[in-house]
Amino acid sequence: MLTLIVLTFALAFITLLMKRFVHSKYVGLITLVPFTLFITFLSYIPKVREGTNVFFKNEWIPSLGISLDLKIDGLSLLFSLLITGIGTLIYLYASSYMRGHVYLHRFFCYLGLFMGAMLGLVLSDNLISLFIFWELTSITSFFLIGFNNENEESRKSALWALSITGLGGFFLLSFGVMMGSITGTYSIQELLGQSEILKNHSAYILLISFLFAAAFTKSAQFPFHFWLPGAMKAPTPVSAYLHSATMVKAGIYLLARFTPVLGGEYEWNTTLQIxxxxxxxxxxxxxxxxxxxxxxxxxxxxxxxxxxxxxxxxxxxxxxxxxxxxxxxxxxxxxxxxxxxxxxxxxxxxxxxxxxxxxxxxxxxxxxxxxxxxxxxxxxxxxxxxxxxxxxxxxxxxxxxxxxxxxxxxxxxxxxxxxxxxxxxxxxxxxxxxxxxxxxxxxxxxxxxxxxxxxxxxxxxxxxxxxxxxxxxxxxxxxxxxxxxxxxxxxxxxxxxxxxxxxxxxxxxxxxxxxxxxxxxxxxxxxTERFNAISPQNIFTLFVDKFRVFAFIYTRFFQNGYLRVYLMVIVIFVIGLVGYKLFEDVPLHVNTTGLSEFRVYELVVFLIMVVAILFTIRTSSRLTAIAATGVIGYCICLIFVFYGAPDLAMTQFAIDTLTVVLFVFVLFKLPAFLNLSNRAIQFRDAVISIAFGVLISLITLQALVSPADKEISRFYAENAYELAKGKNVVNVILVDFRGFDTLIETIVLSIAAIGVFSLLKYRASDEEISE
Structure with missing residues (x-):
């Protein structure tokens, strides 16, 4: 069954590449895709009618309890038949209704992606995979609702739909994570056996609140209903498909799916009735x-x-x-x-x-x-x-x-x-x-x-x-x-x-x-026009406008273009948060008796660092500041060598050298120093710097007297070769044990690189320059 869903997505993308075929007289043949799926689901009616649920096990991330398990029962089967059956008629209808549209191939691509997302949603037997398909329906419906993207109203309607349903997606994810933490499973089938545990749990009200928020936004319940009439800017086949039998009923499906698990309580029934x-x-x-x-x-x-x-x-x-x-x-x-x-x-x-x-x-x-x-x-x-x-x-x-x-x-x-x-x-x-x-x-x-x-x-x-x-x-x-x-x-x-x-x-x-x-x-x-001022859409619009003004003021204050301000905000936040936790929760005990005495060469390196720091903060020459910063970096390299960490010293040496060289290269492209400092600013910066230095010193001294738990380090040392087949423990930690972290860092760097590349390629017009 998972193969059918994957093929649905694949065929949708293939349709995007078959522009000539889609614009030919044979475009009606594309109807065979949903029709084949419809016939497939029809074949499961005898089993489901007998009370047999059909399961398809597909492991994905078993260590996290996340799978792509699929289940066909009475609920998922009916929705699958509606999705594919009405989808077949929509495909047939659109082949004539949309004929001649320059982006017809895109339309069928979006339609196919949406159908695959809906099938994945109603068939999922795992909360996390259900959330993923839920979000895919929101994204693909955004493209369908805003298909006539030259029309401003279409774009606006698509954004409203994505905003409201996307908000519901956040609550659905919160609901899924809470359910998993309470029950220890993300399997919807297994949750059926833990109904009483969930209903008697202290977080029951919060659970159903998250579920209702997700379902109400997707199924256009008051006061979130206004995105659905606005979505009528979409082509008629989209309106017929999304807003009669599929997307808007996804929220109904969600409530129906969890009725046996969470339903029957006073809070559940009363809220839904009202x-x-x-x-x-x-x-x-x-x-x-x-x-x-x-x-x-x-x-x-x-x-x-x-x-x-x-x-x-x-x-x-x-x-x-x-x-x-x-x-x-x-x-x-x-x-x-x-x-x-x-x-x-x-x-x-x-x-x-x-x-x-x-x-x-x-x-x-x-x-x-x-x-x-x-x-x-x-x-x-x-x-x-x-x-x-x-x-x-x-x-x-x-x-x-x-x-x-x-x-x-x-x-x-x-x-x-x-x-x-x-x-x-x-x-x-x-x-x-x-x-x-x-x-x-x-x-x-x-x-x-x-x-x-x-x-x-x-x-x-x-x-x-x-x-x-x-x-x-x-x-x-x-x-x-x-x-x-x-x-x-x-x-x-x-x-x-x-x-x-x-x-x-x-x-x-x-x-x-x-x-x-x-x-x-x-x-x-x-x-009814006299009541427009208090309509939910106007209230939401007013809230969005006010929030936009707040965001502008907030951003202008914090993101003002000065790196020194960004660093100051970060450092103050760290001082406040870490300092509070340190003095509130940690029994502070500093023992200096165990510290080794200063050796002569250590004292010399320390004094060099102090002099370099003074040069850095007092000089008016960028070149002198960069050179002094480089001296500080090399002194840190020597400290690493003194305390038996030559690998860190070599890394620090390479990074510091490269940084100095790069700064020198760009030095002549930068504008002159802006002398914006006064005594008040210097005093403020001095206080922040001293506070931060004292905090780090206290944490370091506290760490020396705190009992060390080496269980994690022993695990890495013992399993680096056995599990990851690597002898370099540091590399194994980065690539295998912290693979997700490294992957996300790589994605962030890639996004930043794309942004820099786009800025470098951008050429402003004369009008933009004059403005």
Whole structure:
């Protein structure tokens, strides 16, 4: 399975190199990549349906407990089928919708990388590898959302999405590290057996807080929701793929995956109920005030994601089963409506529903797909949406606490009324009624554009008429995975006349009334514009602006261009931190009786160093200062020789000589000395220098009387040859035992070298020089 994920990434990069093929008439063949993956995952349905989890063991860094283990169960299988199945339709759709775009090869590369990252995320059975794939989804979605990079709004939306989801990634990493430190494992499968330990741990609140922060940012929960409507600047295939079935549901996947481990507690359920309830109401309400089809769908997606979080928060078996079904319901009708919006925009060059109407005559198959998808969104009988909506009402009505059950039910009903209206605004309004002047001359779209949304609409009807196909195929297995144990419940078309059916009928009726009310408004946004000042996006923007001002002031103060200031800040920080720990935690005991007496040649070297230091700090000549500094370095070399460290002496000698030579070479390129010092500055520097020298002296003297633990040095000496096959212990420590440290240092030096090279190659224009 890991090979398939790696091949997905590899084929994505290969697509980037196949520009001629991608821009040819054979580009549709690229659809075979996700379709092959979809067929592969379909083959696992029989095993998962029987309750068998399929594991793929792949060691990566076993010493740290990090692996690339993959697991296929009901949860990961359904998400994999959505990723690859809807991905296949998106590839097919994009091959026509994006035809002729100069960067089409980049688009399919980004799309392939995103698909591979999502598959890795949902299949990972290790917290660290899950985090890595999580971050890859954020990075690849950044490129997809900002694909139209000439557009400033696209770039801004991509940055917002990356910033918000990247913040969530930090909290996910914190969550993973804490889980590993508490349980001693990063394996998600092994964490299932330590649920009680985690729930009873003192850090439980902090754990779920980190998890919620990661999930809420990725799944656009209030108040982090605003990045998702902004991401509608992306091409329609991106919106359909990322924001209906894949990326935005990654947060839902995360919550669902850890529900058996951390769920069921009061703090877990209450937080998810409140966050999900607020989000679903907020998104549903805002969706009916929009006139742009993609904006309507964006806010209705926010609402649907809130609904899923809400159901996970309710936490009963009925609620988890309802969430399992609604994941599929929403993916089918929302992806279809997004694709339909793209066709309408592609043909009419507008997404404003006030300018659209009667286009069913020009695109009948698109109208059929829109009608079915809107009916499924509304929960009309014989669509899968009807079954999903009844399950939601059953879950809220049967909540154990009667008062809370009523509140939950009212919240769900109001949300579904607004979602019914928004579904009709997108799926019905553009296609029915009188043909507008703008739509009179449009041409019928080609089959590649209307076939994918029609296929999705077909499955909405198929699963609505024959729910056993979805139930036995994946919904029951998904519910089992989320609940952590078997759920004795099944999908049915008819449950008899009960409260859920009555509420469903009321939802449809009020939704239709609301539709006829809002479709007449020309500009309902003016009703909400008065609240823009307190909207989460404006608040976040204000915070970012203020933080940018703070960063400017902070940077101007500390990074002012003077090396002497940088060194001073570093030294003061070291004095404060190390000095505090030394005098607070270490029983200071200085014993000078064990020190050897000064020998004559040592005293001579010491006096030479003192004289050289005085020359260095008092001279006004750079050449004299460099020479005096070189003298200090050579004196240190002699001290190393006196105390039996000739290897350090030779190293110091080589470095000091090279440094002096380099300084002399660049001496004549530097500007003249700036005499900025006064007595106050000299006194300040003297105090800092003396304090630092005293601190280092005290640490050195304390080290002489402190007991030495030579266990680590003995380990290196004993194992350098046995484990690393090296006789030079120092080299072995640097290359093998401290390999990561050396690798990071090499990367830092490489980045610095690239930066220096770019500065050397840069040639400023005359205008920039004049400025």
């Amino acid at each position: 966050a999900g309830g607020v989000t679903m109401l907020y998104g549903a309400l805002h969706s009916v005030f929009r006139k742009d089809m993609k904006s309507i769908l964006a806010y209705s997606t926010v609402s649907a994601l809130g609904m899923l979080v809400f159901l996970l928060g309710v936490g009963t078996e009925k609620a988890l089963y309802a969430a399992s079904a609604f994941i599929v319901v929403h993916a089918l009708y929302k992806a279809s409506l997004f694709l339909i919006t793209g066709v309408v925009d592609h043909s009419t060059h507008t997404r404003n529903i006030n300018e659209l109407g009667g286009i069913r005559h020009k695109m009948p198959w698109i109208a059929v797909a829109g009608l079915i998808s809107a009916l499924s969104c509304a929960g009309i009988p014989l669509t899968f949406g009807f079954i999903g909506k009844e399950l939601i009402y059953e879950a809220t009505l049967h909540y154990p606490l009667h008062t809370i059950a009523m509140i939950l039910t009212v919240t769900a009903v109001v949300t579904n009324v607004f979602l019914t209206c928004s579904g009709f605004l997108v799926g019905l309004k553009p296609f029915f009624g009188k043909l507008t002047v703008r739509c009179a001359e449009i041409e019928k779209p080609e089959a590649v554009l209307w076939l994918p949304p029609l296929i999705l609409a077909f499955f909405s009807v198929l699963f609505g008429v024959l729910p056993i196909l979805a139930d036995d195929g994946f919904v029951t297995a998904l519910a089992h995975a989320i609940n952590g144990k078997k759920i004795d419940q099944h999908l049915q078309i008819w449950h008899g006349v009960n409260r859920a059916l009555i509420l469903s009928g009321m939802t449809i009726g009020f939704g239709i009334l609301l539709y006829f009310l809002f479709k007449k408004f020309r500009n309902p946004m003016r009703l």
